[in-house]
Amino acid sequence: MTVRYRSFARALPALVAGWALASFPAPLAAGDNQFGLTDGRGGFYSISNRFNGANDMIQVKRLSPNGGVLWEDYRNPPGVDLRAAAVASDPSGNVLIAAVRGTGNACILTLFRYRPDGTLDQEVSFDDGARNLPSAVAADRDGSIYVGGTVLRSGRSRARLWRYDAGFGLLWNQEYGDYGNSYLIQLQTGVRNEAIVGVEVHQPNSDSSGQYARVSVTYEVNGSRSSVQ
Numbered sequence: 001m002t003v004r005y006r007s008f009a010r011a012l013p014a015l016v017a018g019w020a021l022a023s024f025p026a027p028l029a030a031g032d033n034q035f036g037l038t039d040g041r042g043g044f045y046s047i048s049n050r051f052n053g054a055n056d057m058i059q060v061k062r063l064s065p066n067g068g069v070l071w072e073d074y075r076n077p078p079g080v081d082l083r084a085a086a087v088a089s090d091p092s093g094n095v096l097i098a099a100v101r102g103t104g105n106a107c108i109l110t111l112f113r114y115r116p117d118g119t120l121d122q123e124v125s126f127d128d129g130a131r132n133l134p135s136a137v138a139a140d141r142d143g144s145i146y147v148g149g150t151v152l153r154s155g156r157s158r159a160r161l162w163r164y165d166a167g168f169g170l171l172w173n174q175e176y177g178d179y180g181n182s183y184l185i186q187l188q189t190g191v192r193n194e195a196i197v198g199v200e201v202h203q204p205n206s207d208s209s210g211q212y213a214r215v216s217v218t219y220e221v222n223g224s225r226s227s228v229q
Contacts, residue, residue, distance in 0.1 A: 072118075146163055161184065
């Protein structure tokens with residue numbers, strides 16, 4: 001059987017553009033993401049969404065400096081689509097993956113953490129009956145984790161931010177957007193371990209296209225909103 005692959009170079013830095021393509025046993029999921037990640041300690045990872053003939057799944061690889069595969073793993077729950085949406089590393093060099101489990105209205109936020117040796121040591125899902133779509137993930141200096149995304153509820157989209165402790169316990173979640181639709185598009189942590197998120201807000205008006213604006217929203221570690229700019 002011959003398997004043809006899409007270009008991997010556009011998703012990874014040029015220095016790894018030609019690495020290990022022939023080792024992928026499954027084709028890429030159609031139109032979906034591939035991620036390259038460095039952990040700040042010399043480790044390089046590739047995370048990609050693959051298709052096994054029935055469902056989407058996530059492939060995680062750690063690569064050596066010369067392009068060899070040090071380890072790889074698949075997250076492939078039977079009969080369920082699972083797609084990576086955002087990746088990051090934490091201060092300990094672990095890999096964080098925010099993913100979407102399921103399709104359509106049955107979209108559940110799922111968060112994974114891999115150790116540098118390839119061990120999957122944490123996995124948690126958030127399901128409140130709404131359609132939760134992650135788009136960003138980041139760790140603060142203490143190893144707590146922020147996941148940003150958008151929730152679709154009652155026909156409206158609202159930016160949403162989750163905070164987990166280092167043991168993957170949910171501390172809080174907050175939504176932004178009192179009217180129209182809002183989408184979380186950026187996330188970073190600050191020196192106080194606060195989260196600064198970029199939100200795109202669509203404000204409907206008499207014009208059929210409405211109006212878009214971007215704001216920066218800061219959330220403190222206790223979940224309180226401290227500024228909107």
